[in-house]
Amino acid sequence: MNGQIDGKRDFLTIWDLSKDEIENLIKRALELKSGADKNKCPLIGKSIGLFFEKPSTRTRVSFEVGIYQLGGQSIYLNPREIQLGRGESIADTARVLSRYLNGIILRTYAHSSVEEFASHATVPVINGLSDFHHPCQALADLMTIMEKKGRLKGIRLAYIGDGNNVANSLIESAARTGINITIACPEGYEPDPDVLDRARSDSSGEIIILRNPKEAAGRADVIYTDVWVSMGQEEEAEKKKSKFKNYQINSQLLQCAKNDAIVLHCLPAHRGEEITDEVMDGPNSAVFDQAENRLHTEKALLEFLIR
Ligand code: CP
Ligand code: NVA
Numbered sequence: 001m002n003g004q005i006d007g008k009r010d011f012l013t014i015w016d017l018s019k020d021e022i023e024n025l026i027k028r029a030l031e032l033k034s035g036a037d038k039n040k041c042p043l044i045g046k047s048i049g050l051f052f053e054k055p056s057t058r059t060r061v062s063f064e065v066g067i068y069q070l071g072g073q074s075i076y077l078n079p080r081e082i083q084l085g086r087g088e089s090i091a092d093t094a095r096v097l098s099r100y101l102n103g104i105i106l107r108t109y110a111h112s113s114v115e116e117f118a119s120h121a122t123v124p125v126i127n128g129l130s131d132f133h134h135p136c137q138a139l140a141d142l143m144t145i146m147e148k149k150g151r152l153k154g155i156r157l158a159y160i161g162d163g164n165n166v167a168n169s170l171i172e173s174a175a176r177t178g179i180n181i182t183i184a185c186p187e188g189y190e191p192d193p194d195v196l197d198r199a200r201s202d203s204s205g206e207i208i209i210l211r212n213p214k215e216a217a218g219r220a221d222v223i224y225t226d227v228w229v230s231m232g233q234e235e236e237a238e239k240k241k242s243k244f245k246n247y248q249i250n251s252q253l254l255q256c257a258k259n260d261a262i263v264l265h266c267l268p269a270h271r272g273e274e275i276t277d278e279v280m281d282g283p284n285s286a287v288f289d290q291a292e293n294r295l296h297t298e299k300a301l302l303e304f305l306i307r
Pocket of ligand 2: 129229268
């Protein structure tokens with residue numbers, strides 16, 4: 001049996017890692033990116049499942065490639081092709097898959113599905129995005145900031161847009177690492193209140209929510225945005241596009257930030273909506289390095305979690 005009940009570690013939100021663990025993972029990811037340990041294969045003989053309810057380009061491919069580079073096997077599980085799609089319970093699926101797999105990455109709609117799966121799985125569970133959190137993205141974001149700015153503590157990060165899963169995980173990451181984060185969003189689109197409460201009690205930096213994107217971008221070292229319409233919100237698309245129309249990262253907004261500010265976006269981008277071509281393809285943009293860093297941080301995470 002592959003079960004690892006004793007001492008298994010999940011990664012469902014950023015809170016599952018301590019500040020030191022996050023810093024070590026980033027250090028390790030930078031080392032892996034530099035080409036160190038090319039032949040180290042800690043996942044030889046191990047199989048990792050990827051169960052995705054939603055589409056993915058970066059998360060799926062970076063994990064599958066990372067697992068391969070670490071010597072392991074990845075198995076992509078489409079919900080329509082396994083018995084869960086015909087009514088088998090999450091609990092039973094988690095119990096059974098734990099007998100075959102050494103770890104599982106989930107992408108779900110409800111965050112409670114990731115929690116339920118993890119509570120019945122006896123192998124590590126990694127959240128590859130839920131409606132409330134995107135912690136793997138946040139690790140790559142932190143790595144990119146460290147790579148470009150040389151530090152995390154004291155960095156001023158402005159997130160312009162929807163208080164969604166990406167924003168929630170960024171806030172938690174900022175709290176863990178001492179980044180000062182300001183979110184500019186329309187009324188009614190704030191990040192999750194529980195995330196904010198916990199982050200505020202944990203953080204050594206500032207966590208500010210305001211309405212004016214220019215105010216948020218003022219003196220920022222990092223400007224970040226995400227799509228206005230997340231997966232599963234298609235019915236609200238027109239309403240959200242009109243609410244967010246003044247929350248675009250364009251050259252004018254970028255001018256409010258420091259001259260050497262970097263621009264981040266978790267991608268996929270809706271060019272012309274939350275970000276212009278000019279900014280996305282401009283000299284301040286680090287979005288493709290950020291996307292690459294998914295691979296390195298996920299390899300570091302797998303090395304750390306999968307035994
Ligand atoms: N950023 C991100 O998670 O991208 P995918 O949806 O393509 O995985
Ligand atoms: N907030 C976006 C992130 C995509 C990576 C979504 O959930 O669709």
